[in-house]
Amino acid sequence: MIALVLTMVWARRGQAVVLALLTALAVAPAVAAPAYVRAADRVVAAGEAAAADLPERTVTIGFTENAGQIGDPATDGGGQVNLSSTGGALVSLPGFDYVYAAEYPTVGIERDDRYRTRLVYRQDACAHLRMVTGRCLIGAGDVVLGEQTAARLGLAAGDSIALSSATFVADPEFQMYVADGAPKRLFVAGIYTVPEPAALYWGRQGYFAADPGDRPGEPAFVGLGSMSTMQRRNVQVTIDGSAGPGAMGVDRLPAVRAALDQLHRDVADLGGGLTLTTAMPALMHRIDAGREAVRAMVPVPALALILLACLTLFLVVGYGAEARRPEAAVIALRGARWWHRWWLATGESLVAVLAGALAGVVGGQLLVTAAVAVRYPGVGADPDPASLRYAPLALAAAALTVVLAQRRPLLRPVATLLRRAPRPGRAAGLLTDVLVAALAAAAVAQLLAGGGVAGAGAAAPALVMVAGALLVARALGPLVARFGRRSITRGRLGSGLAGYQLSRQPRSVTVFAVLVASVAVSGYAACAADVASRGRQLQAGLGTGADRVLTVAPIGRTRLMNAVRAVDPDGVRAMAVVPIVTPESERPALAVDTTRLAAVAAWPSGSDPARVAASLRPPAPDPVVLRGADVALDLTAAEFRAGKAVSLDAVLTPLGGEPDVVTPMGVLRDGRHTYRQRLPQCMAGCRLNALKIAGGAAVLDVTGVITLHGPAAGGGDPARWRSSPGGELSAGPDGLRIALTGLEGLPEGVIVQPVSTPYPLPVAIAGGGRPGTITGLDYRNIPITIAARLPALPSAGSPAVLVDLEYADRLAADGAAATGAQVWLSASAPDDIVARLSDQGVKVVGDVRAEQLARRLDRQGPAVAIGYFVLVAVLVAGLAAGVLVLTAAVDRQRRAEDLAALRVQGLGRREARGAVLWAYPWMVVLAVVAGTAVALGGWALTGWALPLAGLEPPPLPFPGRPGVAPLALTAGTLLIVLLGAAIPAARGVLRQLR
Structure with a gap:
């Protein structure tokens, strides 16, 4: 019996191969989805760790130690903590690098006693300093000074200096550093610069931040021996731990989280002034949020593909079973037992399904590995046996689908099996359509109720698109039949016979439904990818405000404008911006130099920045x-x-x-x-x-x-x-x-x-309402008039207010420096713009680029999950092409026989050729058009529930509707692929007809 089944498989090996491929496409998502989720976890964790700032990647424990040898236990038992031994708790964080450091203030070389010299020991500091002159530290008594400090104080390598430990006296009339220990003679071994002052090695100590008095931050570095032997009062001792490569990888996160929690408990238990400083929980929270977004989004296309694959299997196996009804009738007439009939009927398909399932298990993992390697090189897909946990369920579902699809030929009488035309069975089909539509409505209702795409909500898009495809196919049947009748009446026999072929065969209607659903799923994936991509571009551009945003140290508002205008006299590369501090109940506000607003800032589509800039800066009287x-x-x-x-x-x-x-x-x-x-x-x-x-x-x-x-x-x-x-x-x-x-x-x-400004002050506003006043730069209320309305404002989003900086500054009566001021730069800004601003007295303390934010968003959970949508769109296109190939192969002989009989009765060759060429190709064209419409309908009903805007989206007008071009490109690609399967199938019928 097994040999007979294998012989049947070999006799129809082409159909068996296609059925195996369709099964592989049904099983592959069950493997690919968990494999992709695991790979996405690695991508998200690596991306967030790479984009994290220094506080999120470091842990610092420390305390102030009294006089004595650094690291020695206190001899009086007064609650002191020995950091050198307590630091072992920090070392338990896996994958972290650790640096021991100590410092205290000293005096002796500064000419002004209001300022101190930071005396610092930092483990392995010489490896991170570059010596300009002299050498680095060797023995006790050596010290190295910063290049600018040495130039300012007139010191050089080889000089001798004396430093004393100092204490700050905070008396209101006497604020200065005074020596509190005997001076220690030190030898200036070298003069240093710091190649990478922002490197993780330097931790959170701010060694190179500006010191009071406009002095550069340049500590005096010494060895541990020099620091320990100097007479002093208190020493600030720290251990900095920084995440090494891969330390925040997804596999290490549980261990790091547990070790960090234990460290918190240890620090709390030890007390004694011991402190723990880290922002790492915020990084872990973002990683967890990104992983949750992946787990919420990946099942959406996966369920759609699995549901479509099972429907396809049901169709093609049932289609083949209908074509083999004469074989089933012969087997029944020979008196075969029922289990032999079932085995002979289903064995051929089950063998192909088993082979396809094995291919799908391997192919699903390989497909994810290849996709991740191309899109995220260096991360790795990390194959894991856990990815196979759903494969047995997918195989069982495919086998059950095969058995159910064979039931009708096996349960029908022999006389029915010998009939040429099958019964349509419309009542059962209508019941199925109603049931799927009801399930789709229930899933959409859950989304509208706030259930999100978790749980049953993840199936909502798939159910909506399958239900839409079934309803379109059911409605199209009568229309095609009417088209066929009208064509025959008007003498167009080719198109009329094609219409009858599509309308009178129930399986043809089901094939059309599968094609429509396939196009709809691919179109839905294209909608998600397009909306997500444009949302990330919007957030990176409009959300940042400009191509590049520099944050500057506190500075006078007019001074900032003058400096920016000096470095960019043409007004097309840089713009001064000052955020206005407003109460929480009031919309945020920005004051910008509108003379260059149109050229520098990013703008929402559909707005005219030049017109807005002109409306914010009407002519005004000259100032006094x-x-x-x-x-x-x-x-x-x-x-x-x-x-x-x-x-x-x-x-x-x-x-x-x-x-x-x-x-x-x-x-x-x-x-x-x-x-x-x-x-x-x-x-x-x-x-x-x-x-x-x-x-x-x-x-x-x-x-x-x-x-x-x-x-x-x-x-x-x-x-x-x-x-x-x-x-x-x-x-x-x-x-x-x-x-x-x-x-x-x-x-x-x-x-x-x-009066040197328009009054009330003209503003551009985003969001509803008509505020009569806004908070000014000096925190006083300013009457305003709305000169322009926009969907969103650069950087601030919506609701927000935009005003002219010069006019707002003239209205301010505080004379204070601007805190949090920025300089926005266009893409044409020169590379040395920071140096030019520095020459004008503007100190840059932060630098954010739109492209950096875009790369960061590309590695967050929602963006990574979209990659699976694209992968599913490719698989669905292959699934639809396979349906056409297999159904055409099964139907080829019968259609050729039918047309040959009509030829005998007088049907012309041209009309017969038209009947063949009008069938499958026109089915494809109609399916692509209808499937695109179903995709848009499904997106309108469910697309809003996908978390495409990111983890913590700013208040921006994120796109909700897909663009025409990506959807048209997807539809065109599917049309080419499906016609590439349909036209050869039609030509195969013509070859049989000859």
Whole structure:
């Protein structure tokens, strides 16, 4: 019996090979999905670890140790901790590198006692320093100094210096470092520079951050012997652990997590001032979130492919069984027992299914390995036997599908089996369609209820697309039949016979449903890949704000604008940006130099940045500018009662780029006086931003009149000035009259400003609502008018507000430096832009590039999971082509016989050829069109539930609809592939017809 089955397989080996391939496509996802998840885990962990900042990749334990040998236990048992032995707990973190360090402040070489010299011992420091002159540390008494420090202090290799341990005295009137130990003579062995100051080796100690007094951060490095033998009070001792290559790999994460938790417990138990500092849990959280995203998304296409593969197997096996009904009838007539009939009917298919399952097990893992090697080289797919856990279930499902597909020919009477035309069985088919549609509706309802793509929600896209394909196929049958009748009536016999062939054969309708579902699944995968890709591009571009964003140290706002304009006079490469600190209840705001906004910033599609920039910067009156090293205000104070005098401060912005100045002009005396301040920075001119009038502490009911005379009054026209509440402006006989009506409830006093900006301030806004005011740079509310509305603002997203930086700065009355200020750069910015900014006094402390963020997003869980969608789209295309090839091979003989009979009855050769060529190729064309429509419908119902925007998406208008071009490209590719299978199948029928 086995030999007979094998003979049957060999006789129809072409069909057996195709059936085995289809089975492999059904089993491969059961292996590929868990294999891809495991590979994605490695990709996500490696990507997050590579993109993590230093605090997330390091662990530091330390404490302050009292006098004595460093690392020696305290002799008095006063709760001290021996870090050199306690550090063994840190060493238990697998895959980490460790560095022992100690430091304390010293004095002796700095000329200003307000500043100290950091004396540092760091294990193996010489391997990470580059000596400019001299040599590195050898013995006790050696010290190496930084290049800039040595130049500033006039020291060189070979000099001798004396350093003493120091303590900082924090008395309000006496803040300085004083020696608290005997000086120690040290030999300057060499002068160093640091090739990689941001390397993990240096840990979190900030050795090279700027020191107070605008001094570069350059510690004095010594050996352990020198540090231990110097007389001192306290020593800050640390051990820094940094993640080595692969330390945060997915396989090591459980051990690292357990060791870190144990370290936290050990530090808490030891006490004694021991501290543990790390941001590693944040990195682990992102890795876990990325892995969860992969596990949520990968089952979506996997279930669709498995469901489609089982449906395909059911179709092709049933199709073959219908074609072999005469064989089944002969076997039944010969009186074979029922188990022999079942074996002979199913054995041929089961052999092919078993061979295909084995191929699918191997092919699924190889396919994932190849895909990961191409997309993420160097990570590795890491084959694991656990990937095979679902393979037996897939094999069992395929075998059960084969048995169920054979049931009808085996259960029918012999007379029915000998009939040429099969019964359509429409009632059972309609029941199946209704059942699938109901399941799809239930799955979509779960998504809408907030269930997400976990659990049954993962099957929602697959069920929706299969249900849509079944409904389209059922609706298309009558339409094709009507087309066939009309074609025959009009004399187009070829197309009419093709229509009848497709409409009268129930299996043809099922083939069409499978093709539609296959195209829909591939189209859905293309939608997901396109939306995810454009979302990452949006987040990397619009979310960053520009091609490159530099964060700078605190600096005056006007000084920043002047510096940026100096390094980019053309206004196309750099732009000054200052984030405005707003309350949590208020939308975030950005102040930008709009003169270069259109050329530098990234913009949402559909907006006109040049128009927006122009609307934010309409013409405004010239500011009031005071010139000369002596700033003088000619003022008259009158009508102030005794004890109710006020003081006046002038807020000035030097036009030469120096920091803003809030200069006190003093307490105003009755009568007319000139109030002066010596301000050399105003020699080139200072813009008068505001006059701040304040009363004495706890002084109530302050009223009076101040008259501003001379050029500073700007002609005394009250229309050229504005006042905050508490002041009333009018024209005096020889100047600007400021009447104070009361200072109660005004902690900042009355602020009088020249009108040098539009007012209310024009803003661009993203998000709904019409705010009447925003918080200004000096934290005061500013009236605004909405000049433009945008879907989102660069960097800030939506809701947010955008204002002109120069106008916002003129309205500010604080004179403070901007914290968190940025310089946005376009793609054309020169490579030495940071050095150019440094020459202008702008210190860069952070550098973020859009391409860096894009690479990081490409390694996060959602982006990695999309790779499986693409892989499934390729497999589904092969599945659909296999369906066409196998059904055409099974149907070829019968169709040739039918057409040959019609030829005998007078059907012309041309019409017979048309009947063949109109069938499968036109089925493919209709399937591609209908499948694309089903994909769009499935995406509209379920695509929104996929977490494509990333782990913590910013408030940006992420795309929800797929683009036309990717979907058209996918449909065109599928059309070519399927026509490549359909046309040879049609030609095979024509060859049989000859």
